[in-house]
Amino acid sequence: MPYIAFxxxxxxxxKLRRILQIVxxxxxxxxxxxxxxxxxxxxxxxxxxxxxFAGLPIAQQVQEWQRLPPSxxxxxxxxxxxxxxxRVFGLLEEFPxxxxxxTERGERIVxxxxxxxxxxEIEAWTNALxxxxxxxxxxxxxxxxxxxxxxxxxxxxxxxxxxxxxKLLTFSMAASSERPAEIQRIRTIVSEVVSGxxxxxxxxxxEGIPRAQAANLVKILPSMGEQLALIERHAGVSSITQRGRLxxxxxxxxxxxxxxxxxxxxxxxKRMAGVLATLAQGAVEExxxxxxxxxxxxxxxxxxxxxxxxxxxxxxxxxxVSATPPISFDLLQxxxxxxxxxxxxxxxxxxxxxxVVLTPATLVTPTGSLSYLPRPRPSIRxxxxxxANQITNPAMLMPRRGASATAPLAIDPLxxxxxxxxxxxxxxxxxxxxxxxxxxxxxRGIIPVEGDFDLLVEVNGVAVLHEMKTLTDTNERxxxxxxxxxxxxxxxxxxxxxxxxxxxxxxAVVFDRVLADQxxxxxxxxxxxxxxxRTPEEEINGTPISMVFLRSLLGI
Numbered sequence: 001m002p003y004i005a006f007x008x009x010x011x012x013x014x015k016l017r018r019i020l021q022i023v024x025x026x027x028x029x030x031x032x033x034x035x036x037x038x039x040x041x042x043x044x045x046x047x048x049x050x051x052x053f054a055g056l057p058i059a060q061q062v063q064e065w066q067r068l069p070p071s072x073x074x075x076x077x078x079x080x081x082x083x084x085x086x087r088v089f090g091l092l093e094e095f096p097x098x099x100x101x102x103t104e105r106g107e108r109i110v111x112x113x114x115x116x117x118x119x120x121e122i123e124a125w126t127n128a129l130x131x132x133x134x135x136x137x138x139x140x141x142x143x144x145x146x147x148x149x150x151x152x153x154x155x156x157x158x159x160x161x162x163x164x165x166x167k168l169l170t171f172s173m174a175a176s177s178e179r180p181a182e183i184q185r186i187r188t189i190v191s192e193v194v195s196g197x198x199x200x201x202x203x204x205x206x207e208g209i210p211r212a213q214a215a216n217l218v219k220i221l222p223s224m225g226e227q228l229a230l231i232e233r234h235a236g237v238s239s240i241t242q243r244g245r246l247x248x249x250x251x252x253x254x255x256x257x258x259x260x261x262x263x264x265x266x267x268x269x270k271r272m273a274g275v276l277a278t279l280a281q282g283a284v285e286e287x288x289x290x291x292x293x294x295x296x297x298x299x300x301x302x303x304x305x306x307x308x309x310x311x312x313x314x315x316x317x318x319x320x321v322s323a324t325p326p327i328s329f330d331l332l333q334x335x336x337x338x339x340x341x342x343x344x345x346x347x348x349x350x351x352x353x354x355x356v357v358l359t360p361a362t363l364v365t366p367t368g369s370l371s372y373l374p375r376p377r378p379s380i381r382x383x384x385x386x387x388a389n390q391i392t393n394p395a396m397l398m399p400r401r402g403a404s405a406t407a408p409l410a411i412d413p414l415x416x417x418x419x420x421x422x423x424x425x426x427x428x429x430x431x432x433x434x435x436x437x438x439x440x441x442x443x444r445g446i447i448p449v450e451g452d453f454d455l456l457v458e459v460n461g462v463a464v465l466h467e468m469k470t471l472t473d474t475n476e477r478x479x480x481x482x483x484x485x486x487x488x489x490x491x492x493x494x495x496x497x498x499x500x501x502x503x504x505x506x507x508a509v510v511f512d513r514v515l516a517d518q519x520x521x522x523x524x525x526x527x528x529x530x531x532x533x534r535t536p537e538e539e540i541n542g543t544p545i546s547m548v549f550l551r552s553l554l555g556i
Contacts, residue, residue: 003173003174003207003208003209003213003217004134004147004149004151004173004174004217005213006151006173006216006217006220006221007081007082007084007085007088007220010082010220011219011220011223011224012223012227013117013121013125013224013227014115014116014117015047016109017109017110017112017121018047019042019047019082020086020091020092020102020106020109020110021110022038022041022042022045022047023038023086023092023100023102023106023110024102024106024107024110026038026041027100027101027102032099032100033079033083033092033100034079035070035076035077035079035080036066036070036073036076036079038079038082038083039073039075039076039077039078039079039080040062040065040066040075042075042078042079042082043058043061043062043065043075044058044062046058048075048078050065050074050075050078052064052065052074083100085220086106087337088132088333089105089125089128089132089333090103090105090106090127090128090131090330090332090333091103091105091106091109091124091128092106093332093337093340094337095337095341096337096338096341103332105124105127105128105332106124108120108121108123108124109121109124109125116544117227117544118544119541119542119544119547122228122544122547122548122551123547123556125224125228126228126247126548126551126552126556127330127556128333129221129224129225129228129230129247130150130152130153130247130250130251130254130328131328131329131330131332131333131334132150132151132152132221132333133148133149133150133256133258133328133333133334134147134148134149134150134151147175147176147177148176148177148178148256148258148261149175149176149177149178150178150251150256150328151172151173151175151221152172152221152224152225153178153248153251153252154172154175154178154183154186155169155172155221155222155225155231156225156230156231156240156244156245156247156248156251157172157183157187157248158171158172158186158187158190159231159238159239159240159244160240160245160248161187162194163237163238163239164190164194164237164238165236165237165238166218166222166233166237166238167200167214167215167218168190168193168194168200169218169221169222169238170204170209170214170217170218171186171189171190171203171207172186173209173217174186174189174207174209178256189203189206189207200214222238225244228243228548229241229243229244229545229548229549230243230244230247230552231244242462242504242506243548243549243552245460245461246459246460246462246549246552246553246555247552249460250552250555251328253325253326253555254280254325254326254327254328255312255323255325255326255327255328256327256328256329257312257327257328257329257334258334259273259334259335259336259339261310262310263309263310264306266339267344268306269339270339270342270344270345271293271296271297271298271303271306271344272303272306272307272310273329273331273334273335273339273345274296274344274345275289275293275298275303275307276307276312276323276327276329277329277330277331277335279314279321279322279323279327279329280327280328280329280330282322283320283322284320284321284322285319285320285321286300286316286319286320286321287319289321296344300316300321304316304321307323312327313325331345429470429512430468430469430470432512432534433454433468433469433470433510433511433512433534434454434455434468436510436534436538436540437455437466437468437510437532437540438455440540440550440554441457441554444554444555446459446553446554449463449498449499451490451494451495451497451498452490452494453465453466453467453486453490453494453495454466454467454468454510455468455510456495456498456499457553458499458503459553461502461503461504462503462504462506462553463495463498463499463503463504463505463506464505464506464507464508464530464553465487465490465491465495465505465506465507465508466508466509466510467483467486467487467490467507467508467509467510468509468510468511469482469483469509469510469511469512470511470512471511471512471513471515476515476516476517476520477517477520479511480509480515480520480523480524483509483524483529484509484524484527484529487507487509487529488507491505491507506528506530506549507527507528507529507530508529508530508531508532508546509524509529509530509531509532510532510533510534510540511531511532511533511534512533512534513533513534514533514541515531515533521543525543525545530542530543530545530546530549530550531543531546532546532550
């Protein structure tokens with residue numbers, strides 16, 4: 001049986017950033033990242049190693065390799081594979097002229113310069129992974145074997161059932177579709193190897209995967225999952241993390257759409273693709289969308305009919321157009337490059353690389369802007385605050401007492417002292433912190449739970465307890481100490497009464513500025529506490545691992 005031939009050169013995000021920066025430099029010099037130019041630039045920059053002449057000076061290595069036939073020149077082969085990998089992930093695109101250019105997603109990675117993954121990079125790679133789809137064995141429609149599969153999503157599906165030797169993840173590349181029967185077939189193959197009823201070699205032979213190729217198939221995606229804290233590996237055994245479960249739940253919520261399966265002529269497919277890429281980001285205002293679609297001879301009503309006819313349920317409710325359930329469709333990774341440059345997409349606006357961000361998103365078009373309602377998420381069964389503007393007082397997130405208005409309340413001195421402290425602490429700055437964080441969740445249909453804490457939300461079996469702290473130039477140490485004590489106290493005494501018994505509890509502290517002392521960040525992360533802060537631009541930021549978790553939670 002056929003399998004997906006995935007690029008298998010490099011998997012380290014920081015090294016891939018440097019390689020992509022070489023592409024950017026070449027393009028800025030008016031040079032195209034073709035096999036010979038790109039490959040030997042990488043070799044000269046020591047970003048790749050070709051072992052055959054490795055003992056020679058770089059200049060002489062280049063000369064020796066270039067004496068060989070092109071098909072035997074490893075730098076050229078490596079460059080070709082890397083270029084394909086960047087295209088598959090929506091970082092590089094090929095124009096109809098045959099020239100190449102970085103996408104908006106690729107530019108975000110190139111702009112990073114830290115010695116660690118930046119938030120922009122984490123978001124870009126996470127979006128690339130969740131939208132990674134294959135239509136044919138090498139993502140080449142000329143190949144007869146047809147696939148409709150998201151291989152990384154299937155890898156996580158296999159790991160959700162049990163921890164596995166990394167080599168067994170190879171079989172995620174052998175599924176032809178995401179139909180339940182096909183997914184179960186892959187699970188059965190893996191179970192047979194785990195139980196010993198089949199050897200790995202026997203299973204690989206059945207699927208037509210050469211043993212040497214099997215190792216290459218799992219060089220890239222599992223490692224990327226590990227770097228994004230979606231997968232963890234110990235002694236060669238891979239397991240899904242809690243963040244991975246959130247990622248998987250979000251991916252399962254989405255219906256994957258393949259451009260090549262859309263019906264109609266070329267123009268009709270392009271129109272539908274534009275609407276799909278728009279709706280994949282969330283609900284969009286009907287009036288604004290109607291104005292834009294008029295520019296390409298299309299309409300909201302016709303797009304609803306067309307998409308409903310192919311099984312994509314689109315509704316218009318309350319002046320907004322949305323797809324339910326949500327769809328997975330990304331112009332950078334789902335639409336062929338020569339199609340993306342059609343004027344239709346220019347009219348639809350700068351969709352290329354657009355993604356849901358942690359602030360209200362707008363899509364600028366020649367006829368105005370499209371206002372998005374972020375993708376709805378499952379809510380919880382508690383008293384609800386319906387909008388951040390309703391949080392006029394953080395005490396609204398405090399529990400209502402059951403005693404009648406006339407019955408005197410028994411006053412616990414410790415409880416009274418704690419409440420006095422909260423009253424003093426919950427200044428205007430503290431209130432703004434609560435509202436800022438709550439707004440992120442409310443915008444995605446995640447409703448805060450009321451209780452004896454600053455903020456608690458529950459999503460897909462994960463409860464996240466937040467403590468808000470305002471900082472001065474002298475109180476950082478004290479506020480960190482208070483945050484830790486309160487988080488662990490509420491986790492033990494309060495949260496179990498507010499969420500399901502099977503929910504996993506995570507803890508986060510939100511500051512009104514970046515912590516000045518790195519040791520405080522290290523201390524909080526060593527306790528498993530996520531760290532966020534409000535920026536001067538009134539946005540929420542955090543440490544890289546904290547932002548990975550937050551984006552997974554929000555379904556971004």
